[in-house]
Amino acid sequence: MPELPEVETIRRHLAPHVEGRVLERLEVLDPRWCEPLAPAEVAAAVEGRRVEALARRGKYLIWELEDDVHLMLHLRMTGTLLLDPPEPPRFRRVRFGFDGGHELYFDDPRRFGTGELALGGDARDEFLAARLGVEPLSPDFTSAHMYALTRTSRAPIKAFLLDQRKIAGVGNIYADEALFRAGIHPLRPAQRLTRKQVAALREGVVASLEGGLAAKGASIDDFRHPDGVQGSFQERFLIHLREGEPCLVCERPVRKLRAAGRGTYVCERCQPRPRRIQAAARRSASRPDRSAAASS
Ligand SMILES: [Zn+2]
Numbered sequence: 001m002p003e004l005p006e007v008e009t010i011r012r013h014l015a016p017h018v019e020g021r022v023l024e025r026l027e028v029l030d031p032r033w034c035e036p037l038a039p040a041e042v043a044a045a046v047e048g049r050r051v052e053a054l055a056r057r058g059k060y061l062i063w064e065l066e067d068d069v070h071l072m073l074h075l076r077m078t079g080t081l082l083l084d085p086p087e088p089p090r091f092r093r094v095r096f097g098f099d100g101g102h103e104l105y106f107d108d109p110r111r112f113g114t115g116e117l118a119l120g121g122d123a124r125d126e127f128l129a130a131r132l133g134v135e136p137l138s139p140d141f142t143s144a145h146m147y148a149l150t151r152t153s154r155a156p157i158k159a160f161l162l163d164q165r166k167i168a169g170v171g172n173i174y175a176d177e178a179l180f181r182a183g184i185h186p187l188r189p190a191q192r193l194t195r196k197q198v199a200a201l202r203e204g205v206v207a208s209l210e211g212g213l214a215a216k217g218a219s220i221d222d223f224r225h226p227d228g229v230q231g232s233f234q235e236r237f238l239i240h241l242r243e244g245e246p247c248l249v250c251e252r253p254v255r256k257l258r259a260a261g262r263g264t265y266v267c268e269r270c271q272p273r274p275r276r277i278q279a280a281a282r283r284s285a286s287r288p289d290r291s292a293a294a295s296s
Contacts, residue, residue: 002075004136004169005212006223006231007059010081013226015054017083018098022050023065025097033093033106034115042117046071051098058132058168062124070118072127073106079113081106083226109222132168136205141167143199150190150198157193158186159260161205170205172262173218173233173240177211178204180239185271186259192274211236239265 028039217231
């Protein structure tokens with residue numbers, strides 16, 4: 001799924017091509033994209049309006065149109081935006097037509113991406129505030145702020161990082177990379193982190209996101225730039241997707257485990273397991289032995 005660096009890469013690529021242009025036509029080919037609104041309703045609200053700015057908040061790409069009309073796109077699992085492709089992409093769900101004959105397609109094989117309309121800045125801010133916490137590359141993302149957020153969460157820190165209402169834009173890749181950089185096990189409860197650990201994790205989040213941005217995103221799954229080119233951050237992963245390979249710090253093989261329902265990569269020497277979770281793992285590992293003994 002595209003995360004903050006991937007969405008920001010798309011924004012930076014598209015902005016110079018679309019800002020100042022008139023969105024002449026919005027053709028919604030799959031009505032599920034803008035549910036519960038009807039495609040005609042969304043089209044009527046945006047068509048003929050100039051694009052004042054292309055913005056981003058968390059993983060949302062926000063089209064700020066004339067007269068305070070906002071269209072908010074979420075790419076979800078497999079969504080991509082393609083500008084003036086040689087032919088219409090196979091899984092197109094939406095077509096944007098701009099003045100000057102430019103076309104932008106939203107291509108989305110799994111069809112989870114969404115488009116939401118907000119009439120007025122207040123409606124936009126209300127929509128985003130209900131879904132998104134602090135923007136991690138903004139000055140508001142301080143270690144004191146993050147420490148306060150962790151105090152009320154018993155969730156494992158990996159789940160905490162994925163919660164968009166706490167920190168906006170971090171997903172599975174960047175959470176793994178940040179935890180490895182900070183030397184923190186993904187199953188450690190958020191509220192048990194020390195101030196020092198939270199500070200290291202904040203640094204890890206920022207460094208991972210900035211690394212992703214510098215590489216123009218990670219192209220695993222379907223992520224492409226609007227010109228069809230792929231990002232290269234997947235070649236620079238420190239831990240994510242490196243199961244069985246030696247840890248870059250201590251050479252112990254990288255393990256894959258499940259945290260927050262997601263495949264999670266960890267070096268359990270550099271990111272030691274919390275003691276209570278170690279004990280629980282030992283207990284569950286001993287269970288099959290006991291049942292085998294009982295049945296024999
Ligand atoms: Zn290691």
